Amino acid sequence: MATETHAESIAPILTPEGWELLNSLGPYSEAESLHTGTELRKAGHSPELVSAAMTQSRLRAKAEAKFGPFAEKMLFTQAGLEQATRLNIAALHAQRFQTAGVEHVADLGCGIGADSMALATLDRRVTAVERDETTAAVATINLMPWPDATVINAEAEDVDLTGIDGVWLDPARRTTTTSGTTRIFDPEAFSPPLSFVEKLADRGLPVGVKMGPGIPHDALPENCEVQWVSVNGDVIEAALWFNTLARPGVRRAALVIGARGTAELTSAISFDPAHQDVQTGPAGGYLYEPDGAVIRAGLVADLARGLGGHLLDEHIAYICSPELQETPFARAYRVLEVKPYNVKKLKAWVKANRIGTLEIKKRGTSVTPDELRKTLLTGSGKGPNKATLVLTRMGEDRVAIVVEPLPSAGGRSRERAARP
Template identity: 75%
Template sequence: MAQDVISPLLTVAGWELLSSLGPYRDADSLKLNEALRKAGHAPELVAAALTQSRLRAKAEDKFGEFAHQMLFTQAGLEQATRLNIAALHAQRFTTAGITSVADLGCGIGADSLAMASLDLQVTAVEMDEVTAACTTVNLMPFPRATVVCALAEDVDLDGIDGVWLDPARRTTSTSGTTRLFDPEAFSPPLSFVERLADSGKAVGVKMGPGIPHEAIPETAEAQWISVNGDVVEAGLYFNQLARPGVRRAALVIGAHGSAELSSAVPFDPAHQNAETGPLAGYLYEPDGAVIRAGLVADLARTMGAHLVDEHIAYLCSEEFCDTPFARAYKVLEVRPFNVKALKSWVKANRIGVLDIKKRGVSTTPEELRRQLLTGSGKGPNKATLVLTRIGDDRVAVVVEPHTC
């Protein structure tokens, strides 16, 4: 049982053994397992300690140095909010003047950890006993944090000013886990979140980035967040947590720091008011958060750029425009999308490494790459192709990534 993976560590001997382990290495795990058993440690304790050591190593990407003092479950780690993003959630509450928060569906406690570190009074609620045990350990340094093992819907919220939710968006069966896309199928459902907001509490909820705009309540601010190009969430904020004049926003976090693009109006695909123009000069691939937030047309206007096709999220401008919201490429050549002609082009230019991007076409980049490079002689040169369409025409754009 999953409980056996955690319970052996919740003793003085178990915690000491876990703390004594050095950095985890897959190549050394079998030898270390044998050595610890020969030293007299129980097999279940050794298995639990090595599992936690492995999970802690994986957790460094999300939690940094905090990971070395935390406990995890595999599912809890996969679903946990990155600590820097959890800090943004927590700041929403402190900025709004909220002092007590219930974290409903807290998982292993990433958001609760961030809130508690800002001295908020936190009630972390988790229905799974094993995960709740991990959260209890993870929040031990914070005396104002309490862990409750219960269903989110069953918790008494009297006296609590703010609520944060991270609904379960997967269902588990004998055949494995399945991702859910209907917000009403989440646990708890979006309608439960709306009822909490209707009560007047400061409410925030973490949703999957694929949530459709029509499912977003009219009373919510929606913020999509990407980290190094990966869209990690869509946060919905109600009442005191919603910013005046912001209905949807894209927060882009990367090597440049962070930047945000926002709009005061709901997304309406029929009224984007973006110009189209030639595929020439510089091509821009908007960040996924910008696309999810429906802010491509807004970005185009901000940059003085235009769409290459009104239905495709690629922008162009004659002169280079430096923006954190899109990756830029210099357009070298626009060719018809013809496999035979492209294969000849690859061979003639002695291309051995081919990066292919696409939007608006059904071609699989991996399969096309195989077709174009097979028999090409594997030359020393590298090239980048962008496959897209302009109206009814499919095109292959030869581009060069722009580096500042």
């Protein structure tokens, strides 16, 4: 249930006067917010209504990154916006249900309604369930344009699923206290827990569930497809798909979405870190830094084989190959020089090469890039040159690889690469 403060923050908007005032406000400006609030109070609006309207105006502006123009007519809570699925990703979820022919979907833990909106847009009948009273009220407003979408204020586990064809869940993965929110990592501590999701799937229902991208492979059920999704380099979720929502022959997938399009790397088998069947070798030619979704999905070895390359270390996600290969699944660099990791010698190298801008990337080492950068640049003068260092481990050796970033490659349309 919502706390009184949380409920009161939205209540003034849920009136004709509040809704009209909110929608009359122009684009939100932080610099003008104090002046705008003062003028609204002078016009006779209550301080509570002005505060609520200004808060919603600010949240709408922030929400444009996730919801685009839809944000202009939506309501939000701060936590609801932070945890909401981006609308383009919600559309991908909804397409799974449409492709599988699922007509009536229960969205259990709907939050402010992002996934329900996407499902309703594809003409699915939606029963959206949210346990927090205020958030459920927000979802109700956001789903008003779709007559076949209904919001229920209840616990996900308590809802009667009679007549439901499929289920989508976005479990709560944070606990909220007066001091803020804390992330939960144990899938059985989620609300609802992963075991509840598995019980639904065991009934034969088409079930999809959004999990955090850091979920360990050994916590994943055996009878589902898992798709890790990254957007512009940020890994945002791991979606589990059961029964008819899972694609035949796909156990793990990395979906990479960027400015140049969408690409997917898949595998038909579960991840086994002890049997990756990929060689290790020296740093040379071209170095590839895999996308985070590829790493999370355990598909680094698959990518290395596809690039005709090898790993620098079997436990570290850096790949080298002798020839440059275009790929949407990794950032490519030309290897210029390989040095032992020695701070004193690296500092001399920075000074000798008149480097004033230094990018440091690292994996498999405890070095803090910002601290090392400051150390290496101190006393070297503000040189005109730029350089990129990759700090990593190769077996027992720590190395500093001097690289040249290459233009990002990537497909302009959806690509799919499958590995056994």
